[in-house]
Amino acid sequence: MSEIKKITVTDFEEVLGEKISEYLKQKIDEYDFAYYEFSKEEEEEIIQKIEQHLGKEDFVKAGKHRRDQWEKGWEENLKNLDEAILLDKNGFPKTFRPSWAKFSPQEIIPKYFAKHDILRWKQKFVKPLKKNFELNSLYVIQDWLFDKYIRNVETIYEFGCGTGHNLLHAREINQDAEMWGLDWTKSSQEIIKKLSQKNSKYRFNSKNFDYFNPDYDFKLKDDSVVFTVVSLEQVGNDFKKFIDYLLKQNVGLCIHIEPIIEHLDEKNKIDNLSIEYIKKRNYLNGYLEHLRNLESKGELKILKAQRSYIGSMFIDGYSVIVWSKN
Numbered sequence: 001m002s003e004i005k006k007i008t009v010t011d012f013e014e015v016l017g018e019k020i021s022e023y024l025k026q027k028i029d030e031y032d033f034a035y036y037e038f039s040k041e042e043e044e045e046i047i048q049k050i051e052q053h054l055g056k057e058d059f060v061k062a063g064k065h066r067r068d069q070w071e072k073g074w075e076e077n078l079k080n081l082d083e084a085i086l087l088d089k090n091g092f093p094k095t096f097r098p099s100w101a102k103f104s105p106q107e108i109i110p111k112y113f114a115k116h117d118i119l120r121w122k123q124k125f126v127k128p129l130k131k132n133f134e135l136n137s138l139y140v141i142q143d144w145l146f147d148k149y150i151r152n153v154e155t156i157y158e159f160g161c162g163t164g165h166n167l168l169h170a171r172e173i174n175q176d177a178e179m180w181g182l183d184w185t186k187s188s189q190e191i192i193k194k195l196s197q198k199n200s201k202y203r204f205n206s207k208n209f210d211y212f213n214p215d216y217d218f219k220l221k222d223d224s225v226v227f228t229v230v231s232l233e234q235v236g237n238d239f240k241k242f243i244d245y246l247l248k249q250n251v252g253l254c255i256h257i258e259p260i261i262e263h264l265d266e267k268n269k270i271d272n273l274s275i276e277y278i279k280k281r282n283y284l285n286g287y288l289e290h291l292r293n294l295e296s297k298g299e300l301k302i303l304k305a306q307r308s309y310i311g312s313m314f315i316d317g318y319s320v321i322v323w324s325k326n
């Protein structure tokens, strides 16, 4: 392994393709992106490990049948949250910081973060020094997009929000907006209600919503912002119903941080493993192409479509798409 390296503001400017704001610089400084690089031999071992994993027969595929698993997963986070709240002896739930929450309560951070201590950065595998490296790099992408697009917006919806930790992050940038967390699991809504009951600054609304069967009675507010973070990935190539639903609403902007297969380079070995993984898991596939078709028909405008070069061991999962209705 190499000597310790660190992702800097300049590195992020390079991958994001633009000069970044003072706000984002400050956020990057708060996180710690120290890491080691692997040697060629170590990289080869990682590749072999991933290839073995991809070769397994019993691969878990995303899709309609997975609702119960998601329900169970978030129920566990809900239970942990309840326990953390009960543990407090001073009349103030331990989990909820009295001043503005700088980082999300640990209980609502999905357990799949930091599952492996191998991550992806600029088409290489790296070993982070800190456990929160992946989560914080996802937060940098959010800080970047939220700073640009949600600061002065009146209504914000996160679809497929899970425990709602991204909404907490959005709240840091916009403390006045009406915010909604939507998900097809009931435990998601329970977590979000609990967060809002315990901290009046959160003020999140929640609603059950299934990408596979959008509820047209739920109307989105004019000029609102919709965002998704690694949740639309779960629908595979069955995304048209959700897009049709969004196009019928008067939303101002849609922001996605999702694995976008079209952004990966199949000639690059490490990217190619991610492409294989996305296909095997039945993750989002063909979404950007569909948006481009809709753009060519004048139905929407793509404002941003780029990869972030950040990912976990198996997947380069945090590409960015921003689009608006014409």
Ligand SMILES: C[S@@+](CC[C@H](N)C(=O)[O-])C[C@H]1O[C@@H](n2cnc3c(N)ncnc32)[C@H](O)[C@@H]1O
Pocket (backbone or CB within 6 Å): 070, 071, 110, 159, 160, 161, 162, 163, 164, 165, 166, 182, 183, 184, 185, 188, 209, 210, 211, 212, 228, 229, 230, 231, 232, 234, 235
């Ligand atoms: C990987 S988690 C991401 C959760 C959250 N966005 C985050 O970043 O922590 C995927 C989320 O998508 C939700 N999901 C999966 N299929 C869905 C569907 N058909 N409709 C709505 N939500 C769905 C799951 O319940 C889960 O909360």
